[in-house]
Amino acid sequence: MLSLQALPAFDDNYIWSLSDDNGKAVLVDPGQAGPVLKAVADGLNPIAILLTHHHNDHVGGVGELLDRFDIPCYAPVDERIRRATHRVGEGDRIRVEALDLEFAVLAVPGHTLSHIAYHGGGCLFCGDTLFSLGCGRLFEGTPGQMLASLDRLAALPGETLVCCGHEYTQSNGRFALAAEPANELRDLRLAEVASLRAQGLPSVPSKLANERDCNPFLRVDQPAIRRLLGSRGLAADDRAQAFAALRSWKDGFVA
Numbered sequence: 001m002l003s004l005q006a007l008p009a010f011d012d013n014y015i016w017s018l019s020d021d022n023g024k025a026v027l028v029d030p031g032q033a034g035p036v037l038k039a040v041a042d043g044l045n046p047i048a049i050l051l052t053h054h055h056n057d058h059v060g061g062v063g064e065l066l067d068r069f070d071i072p073c074y075a076p077v078d079e080r081i082r083r084a085t086h087r088v089g090e091g092d093r094i095r096v097e098a099l100d101l102e103f104a105v106l107a108v109p110g111h112t113l114s115h116i117a118y119h120g121g122g123c124l125f126c127g128d129t130l131f132s133l134g135c136g137r138l139f140e141g142t143p144g145q146m147l148a149s150l151d152r153l154a155a156l157p158g159e160t161l162v163c164c165g166h167e168y169t170q171s172n173g174r175f176a177l178a179a180e181p182a183n184e185l186r187d188l189r190l191a192e193v194a195s196l197r198a199q200g201l202p203s204v205p206s207k208l209a210n211e212r213d214c215n216p217f218l219r220v221d222q223p224a225i226r227r228l229l230g231s232r233g234l235a236a237d238d239r240a241q242a243f244a245a246l247r248s249w250k251d252g253f254v255a
């Protein structure tokens, strides 16, 4: 039985840990070493690191961890990520023997061009591509690239646990309310999120099926969202335009 844990880092990052009963753990996006080392002091035993993209809040702790632990570190092909032992990309599979796990690597350009995601063990480690009730900003990719990436992630099994890089769900939820005012399942999700956050608990992982029901960025085909974009004077004739309009609206959105 594996256990999944979100280790808080910085203000709103999560370092994901997927571990067995003995504490053997795969770590995802350790932007800081400190939270991992604290977990190590409590019995965690890192056996592999997965990196999704080059931003420092996702890779900043890797050097210190690799100096201390002689373990594989998988990363996208991108020279801005200096420390890694294996470079992986679309179609690669990563075997973690000790946990009897296999991860499929998916190229998901959009937030950055070399961004990748890892799917395995019932989890999707998607960095800053898909968030609960939102998606990442387009720092390097085009809206079309991001939409194609999100389409691929959205097609994974509905039970998949979406393990994203940040605790952004409540602010994303305020935009989701504006973009799609009538959505009962989303309202239920927002109530759940408010309760979790009031207890100081992470709002993630979420189930992928729930994101398909609630996340406006996975719902650009919904007539209500298209109509609302149109009423705001935003071109939304096809899904690519609708996605681009939704993403740029969110960029300037003040909740």
Ligand SMILES: [Zn+2]
Pocket (backbone or CB within 6 Å): 053, 055, 111, 128
């Ligand atoms: Zn990022």
